[in-house]
Amino acid sequence: MTNYDNDLFLRAARGEQVERPPVWLMRQAGRILPQYRALRAQLSGFIELVTTPDLAAEVTVQPVDELGVDAAIIFSDILVIPEALGLNYTMVEKVGPRFPEVIKSMADVEKLRPAHDAPSHLGYVYDALDATKKLLNNRVPLIGFAGAPWTLFAYMTEGGGSKTFSKARAMLYRDPKLAHALLEKIAIATAAYLKGKIHHGADLIQIFDSWAGVLPPAHYKEFSLRYIKLIIDELGGEVPVTVFAKDARHALPQIGQLNCDVVQLDWIADPVQARTQVQGKVLQGNLDPVQLYAPHNEIIAATNSMIDTFGGNHIVNLGHGVYPDTPLDGVKAFVDTVKAYRY
Secondary structure, eight states: OOOOSOOHHHHHHTTOOOSSOOBOOTTOSSTTSHHHHHHHTTSSOHHHHHTOHHHHHHHHHHHHHHHOOSOEEOOOOTTHHHHHTTOOOEEETTTEEEOSSOOOSHHHHHHSOOGGGGGGGOHHHHHHHHHHHHHHTTSSOEEEEEEOHHHHHHHHHHSBOOSSOHHHHHHHHHOHHHHHHHHHHHHHHHHHHHHHHHHTTOSEEEEEETTGGGSOHHHHIIIIIHHHHHHHHHHTTSSOEEEEETTOGGGHHHHTTSSOSEEEOOTTSOHHHHHHHSTTSEEEEEEOGGGGGSOHHHHHHHHHHHHHHHTSSEEEEESSOOOTTOOHHHHHHHHHHHHHOOO
16 A cells, blocks of 8 residues: 555545545646646647646646645546547537447447457556656545446437437437446446556546436436446455435435445535435535635635534535636635644
8 A cells, every 4th residue: 555645535535534634626637727728728639638648647736736635636538438449539629528429229339349348448548647646756645537337328329418418318218228238338348447547556436427417316226326336346445436426416325335435425415414325434525616716715614614514524525526717716715724624
């Protein structure tokens, strides 16, 4: 086990008693930082940054240097898994990801690459992890991540982002056999990919189910949770695992039954209620990202109040990713407030 200059994040993730809660932010490596914007301006686009290991490593470490957060998260994208399976995507500025081809039939699923072979096409991610570990030089732990199978399925069948994901959801009703075949393939590929991330130095894995909230509870259980469980079970407890099912607060009791260590809450969730639903887990979250646009004294008061409400066993984060136009000084006020807190 690596000894870090600051191991607060890992100790908290394992449920150990800590002197203060650790803090990091989803999307902390990104457009809130001027040094990130300067680097992006020199490149053709997002995908060039993701696929260039030294640059991805540089961007991963920027918030550790600038903000003093307690963990780094590798700069990458959840959609590298569909691409590794053979379904290419483009990233359209101010629009989001687009898939020129989508999965419509079982024949399309069978055309994808074998699931266990997918990680062999993602060497650039592993190289980025290796480069990041060198740059971090054991200062703080490094988080690896992946999208949950349902979220990746949604993009692969819808063709991009959507308010309703009606095409993806319709497939669950019309052809559940096809849906399960694709979800299983995604899950197996993702588990193998995450094992590789752990091998290359990821200290904790976070699974992002960004589109959990569009599914009714019965479908969420059948088409999402079972495949998140498959991934977690396959990882075998080698490192702590965090699950974030955005807008699926109805699923918290079932998420609490998974063999994960940390449960991320969105900003609508009530931490006190969540404690009763997810017993024995560390909670992560859940300040409203828009709170960081407020005056500093209000950010400080809201952050301290939130930490008080969680009452320990807590990793501080926002309830979702930090927004691109969030004031940097607001982010710093948030991080500094957490670092000054003491239990």
